[in-house]
Amino acid sequence: MVARRGRRNGAEVSRVARKLDADNAPTAEMPAVQPGAPAGEQVRAKSIPEAAVARLAVYLRVLSAMAEQGATTVASEELAGVAGVNSAKLRKDLSYLGSYGTRGVGYDVQVLVGQIERTLGLTRQHKVAVVGIGNLGHALANYGGFPGRGFPVEALFDVDPDLIGVPVGGIPVSHLDDIPKVCAERGISIGVIATPPTAAQSVCDRLVAGGVGCILNFAPVVLQVPEHVEVRKVDLAVELQILSFHVARRADDTNGSHAVGNGMVVR
Numbered sequence: 001m002v003a004r005r006g007r008r009n010g011a012e013v014s015r016v017a018r019k020l021d022a023d024n025a026p027t028a029e030m031p032a033v034q035p036g037a038p039a040g041e042q043v044r045a046k047s048i049p050e051a052a053v054a055r056l057a058v059y060l061r062v063l064s065a066m067a068e069q070g071a072t073t074v075a076s077e078e079l080a081g082v083a084g085v086n087s088a089k090l091r092k093d094l095s096y097l098g099s100y101g102t103r104g105v106g107y108d109v110q111v112l113v114g115q116i117e118r119t120l121g122l123t124r125q126h127k128v129a130v131v132g133i134g135n136l137g138h139a140l141a142n143y144g145g146f147p148g149r150g151f152p153v154e155a156l157f158d159v160d161p162d163l164i165g166v167p168v169g170g171i172p173v174s175h176l177d178d179i180p181k182v183c184a185e186r187g188i189s190i191g192v193i194a195t196p197p198t199a200a201q202s203v204c205d206r207l208v209a210g211g212v213g214c215i216l217n218f219a220p221v222v223l224q225v226p227e228h229v230e231v232r233k234v235d236l237a238v239e240l241q242i243l244s245f246h247v248a249r250r251a252d253d254t255n256g257s258h259a260v261g262n263g264m265v266v267r
């Protein structure tokens with residue numbers, strides 16, 4: 001009997017990144033330098049707070065755009081401004097990577113890109129399967145932004161006979177029952193669940209049987225998975241409720257905001 005556990009919304013990004021890395025290499029955990037630690041002292045990536053890991057992904061996106069435009073160095077204030085955080089928080093986040101920048105020069109863009117990519121486990125490709133090729137599944141399968149970020153969509157699954165064999169985004173849709181076999185054959189590491197909630201657990205079980213170690217679940221249901229499987233849940237209703245809370249709070253109290261530049265506010 002395999003041990004199972006439920007996952008709450010907001011599972012740890014850093015652990016997922018390490019899990020993805022672990023799927024590809026035995027030396028899974030990215031060592032980072034503890035801020036304030038003596039040079040060369042290594043700590044595990046799990047010491048990076050989840051919120052900071054999420055911001056690292058934003059910095060990476062900004063830095064990649066800067067590199068494309070020919071930037072070689074960037075000041076912390078500039079990077080912070082474009083990323084929408086305050087510069088003290090940015091410097092703190094980057095210190096988790098052992099990156100402190102050079103006074104008067106800033107950060108080397110390419111070095112920083114490499115450090116963030118390694119920390120997020122993005123130095124390898126992670127093959128993705130999408131299950132449930134309805135409205136959301138079609139959008140995900142057709143979205144061209146995943147392969148360039150190291151997440152090529154390599155398999156699609158559904159139960160609708162009208163969809164089986166039909167290419168979506170260039171990939172023919174396979175039947176649900178073929179999930180374990182196809183995922184194992186193609187080395188899928190991430191399974192995206194875009195089925196109705198009633199089907200999500202059985203889909204998840206099939207993905208796990210196919211050796212998939214990471215699940216991104218769009219269905220509004222809590223999944224039970226073995227200990228070695230990581231799950232992240234995307235619940236747009238919860239996100240809207242959180243926004244609603246912030247709107248209500250802002251109406252009562254605008255304290256806690258930090259005004260920058262042209263009247264814009266970053267949090």
Ligand SMILES: NC(=O)c1ccc[n+]([C@@H]2O[C@H](COP(=O)([O-])OP(=O)(O)OC[C@H]3O[C@@H](n4cnc5c(N)ncnc54)[C@H](O)[C@@H]3O)[C@@H](O)[C@H]2O)c1
Nearest residue numbers: 132133134135136158159160176194195196197199218219
């Ligand atoms: N559409 C959105 O904007 C959106 C946003 C957030 C979350 N979600 C959630 O994502 C999921 C999908 O939403 P949707 O709007 O794409 O639904 P949809 O009805 O358009 O598509 C669902 C697809 O899943 C397939 N399916 C059903 N049972 C299956 C099974 N056992 N195995 C494989 N495929 C199966 C159906 O044939 C269909 O193609 C839902 O759980 C929904 O709550 C959707």
